[in-house]
Amino acid sequence: MEEKKIDIKAFLDADEKKDLLRLLTAGSVDDGKSTLIGRLLFDSKKLYEDQLQALERDSVRVGNAGAGEIDYALLLDGLKAEREEGITIDVAYRYFSTNQRKFIIADTPGHEQYTRNMITGGSTANLAIILVDARAGVITQTRRHTFLVSLLGIKHIVLAVNKMDLVDFSQDVFNNIKEEYLKLTTQLGIEDVTCFPISAKMGDNVVEKSEKTPWYEGTSLLEFLETVPIHRDRNMTNFRYPVQYVLRPNLDFRGFCGKIASGVIRKGDEIVALPSMKRSHVKSIVTYEGELEEAFCPQSVTICLEDEIDISRGEMIVKPNDLPYVGRSFETMLVWMDEEPMDRGKQFFLKHNTNTTRATIESVEYRVDVNTMEQLEGRDFKLNEIGCVRITTAKTLFFDSYKDNRQTGAFILIDPITNNTSAVGMIVRPLEEGETNELAVPTLDLKALGIPAEHYPSIEKAVAELSKQGLEVKVIK
Amino acid sequence: MEYNLSHLQELETESIHIIREVAAEFENPVMLYSIGKDSSVMVRLAEKAFAPGKVPFPLMHIDSKWKFREMIEFRDNYAKKYGWNLIVESNMEAFNAGVGPFTHGSKVHTDLMKTKALLDALNKYKFDAAFGGARRDEEKSRAKERIFSFRDKFNQWDPKNQRPELWDIYNSRVHKGESIRVFPLSNWTELDIWQYIRLENIPIVPLYYAKERPCVEIDGNIIMADDDRLPAEYRPLIKNRMVRFRTLGCWPLTGAVESNATTIEEIVEEMMTTTKSERTTRVIDFDQEASMEQKKREGYF
Numbered sequence: 178m179e180e181k182k183i184d185i186k187a188f189l190d191a192d193e194k195k196d197l198l199r200l201l202t203a204g205s206v207d208d209g210k211s212t213l214i215g216r217l218l219f220d221s222k223k224l225y226e227d228q229l230q231a232l233e234r235d236s237v238r239v240g241n242a243g244a245g246e247i248d249y250a251l252l253l254d255g256l257k258a259e260r261e262e263g264i265t266i267d268v269a270y271r272y273f274s275t276n277q278r279k280f281i282i283a284d285t286p287g288h289e290q291y292t293r294n295m296i297t298g299g300s301t302a303n304l305a306i307i308l309v310d311a312r313a314g315v316i317t318q319t320r321r322h323t324f325l326v327s328l329l330g331i332k333h334i335v336l337a338v339n340k341m342d343l344v345d346f347s348q349d350v351f352n353n354i355k356e357e358y359l360k361l362t363t364q365l366g367i368e369d370v371t372c373f374p375i376s377a378k379m380g381d382n383v384v385e386k387s388e389k390t391p392w393y394e395g396t397s398l399l400e401f402l403e404t405v406p407i408h409r410d411r412n413m414t415n416f417r418y419p420v421q422y423v424l425r426p427n428l429d430f431r432g433f434c435g436k437i438a439s440g441v442i443r444k445g446d447e448i449v450a451l452p453s454m455k456r457s458h459v460k461s462i463v464t465y466e467g468e469l470e471e472a473f474c475p476q477s478v479t480i481c482l483e484d485e486i487d488i489s490r491g492e493m494i495v496k497p498n499d500l501p502y503v504g505r506s507f508e509t510m511l512v513w514m515d516e517e518p519m520d521r522g523k524q525f526f527l528k529h530n531t532n533t534t535r536a537t538i539e540s541v542e543y544r545v546d547v548n549t550m551e552q553l554e555g556r557d558f559k560l561n562e563i564g565c566v567r568i569t570t571a572k573t574l575f576f577d578s579y580k581d582n583r584q585t586g587a588f589i590l591i592d593p594i595t596n597n598t599s600a601v602g603m604i605v606r607p608l609e610e611g612e613t614n615e616l617a618v619p620t621l622d623l624k625a626l627g628i629p630a631e632h633y634p635s636i637e638k639a640v641a642e643l644s645k646q647g648l649e650v651k652v653i654k
Numbered sequence: 655m656e657y658n659l660s661h662l663q664e665l666e667t668e669s670i671h672i673i674r675e676v677a678a679e680f681e682n683p684v685m686l687y688s689i690g691k692d693s694s695v696m697v698r699l700a701e702k703a704f705a706p707g708k709v710p711f712p713l714m715h716i717d718s719k720w721k722f723r724e725m726i727e728f729r730d731n732y733a734k735k736y737g738w739n740l741i742v743e744s745n746m747e748a749f750n751a752g753v754g755p756f757t758h759g760s761k762v763h764t765d766l767m768k769t770k771a772l773l774d775a776l777n778k779y780k781f782d783a784a785f786g787g788a789r790r791d792e793e794k795s796r797a798k799e800r801i802f803s804f805r806d807k808f809n810q811w812d813p814k815n816q817r818p819e820l821w822d823i824y825n826s827r828v829h830k831g832e833s834i835r836v837f838p839l840s841n842w843t844e845l846d847i848w849q850y851i852r853l854e855n856i857p858i859v860p861l862y863y864a865k866e867r868p869c870v871e872i873d874g875n876i877i878m879a880d881d882d883r884l885p886a887e888y889r890p891l892i893k894n895r896m897v898r899f900r901t902l903g904c905w906p907l908t909g910a911v912e913s914n915a916t917t918i919e920e921i922v923e924e925m926m927t928t929t930k931s932e933r934t935t936r937v938i939d940f941d942q943e944a945s946m947e948q949k950k951r952e953g954y955f
Contacts (some may be wrong), residue, residue, distance in 0.1 A: 196658060270840070477703070
């Protein structure tokens with residue numbers, strides 16, 4: 178008994194240190210995606226017996242597997258309506274863990290009208306598994322999924338060539354598919370791509386290496402998932418701290434709460450607040466457990482400064498020698514997520530980190546054919562359409578390109594009438610003066626107006642309040 | 655220097671970010687408190703999010719009037735000790751009419767004492783956001799729900815019409831009367847919860863630990879005789895058994911499991927080797943197939 182206790186403690190101590198890999202799976206209905214996920218879950222022994230019993234009951238009634246076989250896909254189809262339709266219609270999240278790592282799978286459907294869901298499921302993923310049927314190879318959907326994965330900036334791609342059992346585990350078939358696929362990923366600029374010959378149904382090369390593919394020199398899929406290094410994928414260079422909440426429990430404490438979007442901050446570091454450009458130093462980094470000497474992304478902390486600077490939610494703390502873009506106009510990739518088509522006359526709400534402002538789509542540069550990646554002429558987007566647009570906001574934003582910083586380069590557009598999330602964007606670059614027909618910001622020249630200096634603070638306070646409400650006014654002193 | 659977070663640290667920072675986002679963007683949020691282990695973790699995360707300050711929203715417990723007595727005691731002590739503003743609401747009309755699980759069955763009891771009581775309370779205080787401690791690994795329909803889950807003015811969830819949710823940018827815009835249910839523990843698993851309770855020394859209701867308790871067997875479930883409302887026919891059958899609870903709810907609807915686990919380590923060990931998943935000791939799930947999805951559509955958490 179005593180010995181057993183020590184075992185479980187050792188297990189928990191080891192478990193505590195595991196890191197987390199978020200992965201996206203994409204494939205079409207018949208690629209065996211649900212079967213693969215079911216097997217990863219099942220073989221990692223995380224399925225409890227009664228869930229299995231429920232599965233056996235369901236298999237008899239609606240299963241698509243042969244008589245007597247467990248339909249792994251049924252494990253995953255949660256909602257009643259979908260189960261009857263026989264397809265997964267939305268993003269579903271699955272959890273499993275091995276001795277090495279914890280995993281969150283965002284399971285998304287491959288069906289054409291659900292680009293929206295794949296984008297939703299993939300936005301936080303470290304890695305994407307793209308499934309193809311060995312008999313069909315790289316098809317239109319594979320191209321679309323790969324394009325979306327590259328658009329989302331997912332760093333690691335796994336191509337799982339499934340149903341190898343149906344092509345006699347042929348090395349030639351696998352190599353041809355791999356070659357064709359690498360052409361595609363090279364074209365898209367994706368660096369880390371690994372290909373696996375598997376049979377999800379039979380289990381070959383999923384958890385353990387298969388004897389049926391002696392020509393295959395790599396690891397099993399699971400072994401790869403357990404060991405692929407991900408912690409360097411985050412931007413640890415550029416410190417960006419969007420202020421989320423201002424904490425003032427008493428007169429002696431003023432802390433700025435937030436989740437570090439990127440980079441590292443240390444006690445004593447010099448900082449600059451945007452947009453005021455006021456400088457100070459980090460007095461302390463506070464957490465529930467006590468103060469930290471340094472903090473890094475994506476930690477949620479509270480930062481206190483040496484000087485009393487007024488900083489509100491939506492503003493950003495950065496380092497003086499490393500500023501993000503500061504502006505109101507940018508070029509961005511945009512994915513339309515709403516049944517209601519794009520309306521360029523509309524003023525959307527744009528949410529970027531903790532900052533919300535009014536925004537309009539000034540122009541559509543081009544659309545992308547997600548199947549061929551060709552650029553098409555620009556016109557308003559419909560549901561699931563993707564392209565490049567120019568956006569102007571009412572308030573100043575502090576941003577980076579999505580390519581450089583997934584956290585500060587992303588935003589959503591919210592329809593002001595329906596409140597739906599209409600579109601999501603990945604910023605490409607800021608627009609220079611002259612590139613935009615951005616309206617000039619109204620200006621108050623306080624000196625020219627003959628306003629005495631003692632009124633400046635009140636006027637600045639009023640202007641800051643207007644800015645919070647989405648109206649930008651520039652003050653000249 | 656390598657900057658790594660463990661999975662628990664990563665889950666923690668995600669949850670704190672969610673909780674702060676709600677406090678910043680909603681006018682009148684509330685944290686729903688079930689007194690269970692997941693709630694205990696959620697409450698601690700809220701305390702962490704605003705430390706050294708106070709949490710800027712209240713805690714609300716929907717008391718079905720059939721909760722275990724130890725839960726109520728724990729609730730009151732915890733709220734007092736940690737300075738929470740605690741709201742307790744019940745459907746007194748149904749309670750006074752004598753509604754209970756033994757007389758009306760689990761469905762009517764749950765509809766009136768839990769779902770209706772919750773909806774009435776949300777309307778009464780006009781909360782525009784309500785935190786819940788649900789996890790996606792708990793149950794299949796929850797696996798598809800967003801972290802910010804939109805509810806129309808009838809508090810209904812529409813699984814086919816969910817807002818896309820990307821990165822950590824949450825859409826909190828609602829019209830008057832509409833609301834958002836927020837699930838900061840969405841990505842936690844049952845093991846994560848236990849591990850966190852262990853590492854952080856988070857207080858939980860003692861019913862989770864095994865102890866000799868007076869029990870009767872009703873329809874195959876081990877039910878603890880928690881108060882004298884147990885129908886007379888069962889009373890002669892009461893036997894002391896070494897049991898614990900894997901979930902907590904209304905005592906007549908919550909089955910115990912036989913167990914000797916008196917520490918978190920032993921609970922985890924039991925969980926790892928057990929053959930029943932968590933919710934099977936909760937009687938309400940068996941009412942109908944896809945029953946939780948149905949309940950969620952109707953507004954139950």
